[in-house]
Amino acid sequence: MPIPLVNSIASWFLKKRISQIELFLQNPHEVQLELLMSLLTTAKKTEVGKQYDFASITNYKTFTERIPVTSYEQIQPMIERSRRGESNIYWPKPIRWFAKSSGTTDAKSKFIPVSEDSLELCHYAASKDLLCMYLNNNEGSQLFNGKSLRLGGSKELYEQNGTFFGDLSAILIDNLPLWAEFSSTPSNKVSLMGDWEVKIDAIIAETLKENVTSLAGVPSWMLVLLNEVIVQTQKAHLFEVWENLEVYFHGGVSFVPYEEQYHNLLPKPDFKYYEIYNASEGFFAIQDRNNSDELLLMLDYGIFYEFIPMESFHFLDQKIIPLSDVEVGKNYAVVITTNAGLWRYMIGDTIRFTSTNPYRIKVTGRTKHHINVFGEELIIENAEDALKRVCIATKSEIVEYTAGPIFMQNKEKGAHEWIIEFKKKPENISEFAFLLDEALQNINSDYEAKRFNNLTLNSLKLHVARPQLFYDWLKKNDKLGGQHKIPRLSNQRVYLDELLQMNSIQ
Numbered sequence: 001m002p003i004p005l006v007n008s009i010a011s012w013f014l015k016k017r018i019s020q021i022e023l024f025l026q027n028p029h030e031v032q033l034e035l036l037m038s039l040l041t042t043a044k045k046t047e048v049g050k051q052y053d054f055a056s057i058t059n060y061k062t063f064t065e066r067i068p069v070t071s072y073e074q075i076q077p078m079i080e081r082s083r084r085g086e087s088n089i090y091w092p093k094p095i096r097w098f099a100k101s102s103g104t105t106d107a108k109s110k111f112i113p114v115s116e117d118s119l120e121l122c123h124y125a126a127s128k129d130l131l132c133m134y135l136n137n138n139e140g141s142q143l144f145n146g147k148s149l150r151l152g153g154s155k156e157l158y159e160q161n162g163t164f165f166g167d168l169s170a171i172l173i174d175n176l177p178l179w180a181e182f183s184s185t186p187s188n189k190v191s192l193m194g195d196w197e198v199k200i201d202a203i204i205a206e207t208l209k210e211n212v213t214s215l216a217g218v219p220s221w222m223l224v225l226l227n228e229v230i231v232q233t234q235k236a237h238l239f240e241v242w243e244n245l246e247v248y249f250h251g252g253v254s255f256v257p258y259e260e261q262y263h264n265l266l267p268k269p270d271f272k273y274y275e276i277y278n279a280s281e282g283f284f285a286i287q288d289r290n291n292s293d294e295l296l297l298m299l300d301y302g303i304f305y306e307f308i309p310m311e312s313f314h315f316l317d318q319k320i321i322p323l324s325d326v327e328v329g330k331n332y333a334v335v336i337t338t339n340a341g342l343w344r345y346m347i348g349d350t351i352r353f354t355s356t357n358p359y360r361i362k363v364t365g366r367t368k369h370h371i372n373v374f375g376e377e378l379i380i381e382n383a384e385d386a387l388k389r390v391c392i393a394t395k396s397e398i399v400e401y402t403a404g405p406i407f408m409q410n411k412e413k414g415a416h417e418w419i420i421e422f423k424k425k426p427e428n429i430s431e432f433a434f435l436l437d438e439a440l441q442n443i444n445s446d447y448e449a450k451r452f453n454n455l456t457l458n459s460l461k462l463h464v465a466r467p468q469l470f471y472d473w474l475k476k477n478d479k480l481g482g483q484h485k486i487p488r489l490s491n492q493r494v495y496l497d498e499l500l501q502m503n504s505i506q
Contacts, residue, residue: 017132024299025358029324033060036304039337048078048090048343060322069308069320069335069344072110079111085161091115091341097175099168099280101377101446109445111165112280117339122301123172126276126283129298133288134247134274146244147185147210151203151217151225152192168280169217185210196455204229212242218252219262220374220414224456226265227411238265251276253375254363254491261408277363281347282338285361294360299323302339307332310350313367328353333367369489373405374414374456376447378440380488386439393435394426400470400486404496406461415458419499421465433462469503476502 024031040063044054052066078089079098087094091113098111114123135141152169164171173191181188186206193199203225215222226238235241245266255262255275262273277285277295282303285295297305305323310331312319320335334349336342351361366372369380387398399421406415418436426432437460441448450456470486487495 017129018136020300021129028299028359029322031299032304032323035300035302036060036063036337039302039304039339042339043091043341046088046090046092046341048341064320067344069346071346075342075345076110079113082113083111083160083163083165085163089341090343091117091339093117095340096163097171098163098165099171100165101168101280110280112168113340113342114168114171114280115340117302118282119172119175121339122283122303123278124177125301126278126286126298130249130274130276130286133286134272137288137290138246138272141246142244143213143246144183145211146213146242147183148214148216148249149186149203149207149210149212149242150184150191151215151222168278185212196449197453200225200228200455204232208233208241210242211244213244213246215245215248215250217250218375219250219255219258220253220408220450220456222248222250223258223261223408224413230265231411237267239268245271247272247274249274249276251278253372258408261410277361279347279349281336281342281345282340284334294354294362297359297361299359304337306335306337306344307351308335308346310367323359326353326356326359328356331364365491369487371403371405371416371489371491373407373491374450376444376450376457378416378444378447378489382440382444382447383489385443386436389439390432390435394428394432395424396422396426396432397424399423400465402470402486402488402490402495402499403460404490404493406458407493413454413456413458416460417463417493417496418460419463419465419469419496419503421467421469425464429462429464433460436460436462463500463503465499465503469499473499473502 037058040049040054040057043049046054049055057063057066075090082089082095083098093115095113095115097114097119099114100109100111131143135143150173152167152173158165166174170192173188176184176188186203190199190202190206193202208229215226217225229235229238229241233241238245248262248266248271250273255273272290275287275293275295276283283298283301284303285297287294288296299305306320307323307326308318308320310333313333326332329352331350331352334347334351336345336347338345346367348367350364350367352364354360354362366377366379371378383401383403387401390396391398401418401420403416403418406417408414418433437451440460441451447457451459474486490496
């Protein structure tokens with residue numbers, strides 16, 4: 001298709017869509033309330049709809065009084081029934097797709113329902129909006145003169161009882177509309193390969209001969225691919241491979257640790273970076289301006305938003321508020337009700353509003369201790385479970401521990417770095433570290449994927465703490481007694497580096 005025609009079509013769509021976006025920008029609370037009422041009406045005859053009598057809910061207050069806030073563990077039995085082929089449990093239309101992600105207390109993986117409505121009206125609608133916003137901000141763009149190098153998940157799609165599960169990215173690629181498939185590379189066949197080592201070579205083989213104008217994918221995985229492109233082509237930077245590259249659309253994990261490495265690979269000052277905020281549960285926000293670190297919260301994708309101020313999170317008097325009550329600068333846990341049948345569901349993310357006119361946000365982290373620098377979403381339950389298993393196996397005992405990331409440097413992979421104070425040391429520290437790494441992979445499927453053949457993460461690095469190290473650290477920071485605790489997992493190295501420095505001073 002000639003590029004002028006493509007740009008004309010995109011321009012037409014943009015003008016049509018802009019009026020809809022302006023509607024929720026000007027009337028955000030009315031749009032959200034109308035959406036909530038629509039979701040309740042649509043699902044009133046489902047099992048959940050009858051249980052809570054959706055038909056008689058006519059306002060937000062009744063909605064909050066009648067329907068509880070839920071976590072994955074609480075709705076898992078319903079989802080398992082749905083995965084076995086039952087219909088009309090929490091959404092009236094059949095659910096065929098389930099996005100697999102890791103990180104629940106009771107299960108290695110969770111399976112998030114992805115309805116046809118959420119595919120079309122949320123995920124794909126957001127993809128079109130992202131392109132439209134980018135083109136609107138960059139009138140001279142030649143984006144559609146070439147193709148987008150998309151990097152999806154490395155897992156296959158598995159069929160079970162007539163339903164399918166896999167990475168969200170794999171589900172999206174497998175259901176791509178023709179317009180998106182036409183403008184993307186590599187082919188669906190290559191994109192959906194399960195073996196990452198085979199897949200990465202196949203991606204490079206297909207994409208080197210294409211005119212790639214944009215990149216799309218998670219920063220940690222994309223960095224592995226792009227470094228391999230440089231190795232195989234022996235080029236100095238990526239513009240020697242694809243001279244018309246102009247933008248990288250990224251999301252999934254924080255971009256901050258990778259920023260310098262991307263600038264080295266893409267050394268043009270006018271190269272653009274556009275961030276998105278999506279998850280298995282939905283597509284939430286889009287960077288709508290060049291060179292911005294704020295994301296516009298999208299209010300008409302079939303997702304109704306509520307928020308829990310983090311200062312009250314998990315307390316008995318926990319507050320839950322609608323969009324109209326949020327304040328700039330505060331940290332909130334996100335609760336969503338969606339067109340895939342998630343009702344007042346806590347997604348586990350925390351955000352901070354940078355503006356309420358319009359509603360713009362920054363993603364600030366997770367509601368639990370975690371390490372998610374590379375997309376591995378290692379949570380404290382994973383760490384505690386793994387340590388317990390390894391201590392039993394090695395007949396050792398632990399006093400305290402903390403862990404943080406080793407950030408990727410140049411072409412070196414990332415890793416996790418641990419420091420553990422033992423009450424009873426294992427006979428072999430190297431064996432303990434090996435078993436801990438294995439246990440974490442067995443417990444957490446995302447960590448396992450990043451560790452596979454050392455593709456993104458090397459094996460963890462373990463330090464033995466001197467006696468009383470953690471006590472001394474707490475004392476130094478005036479944190480003895482009371483409710484003060486050792487930070488177990490962190491996306492930063494602040495605590496870890498302090499402890500390592502203290503540990504080196506005998």
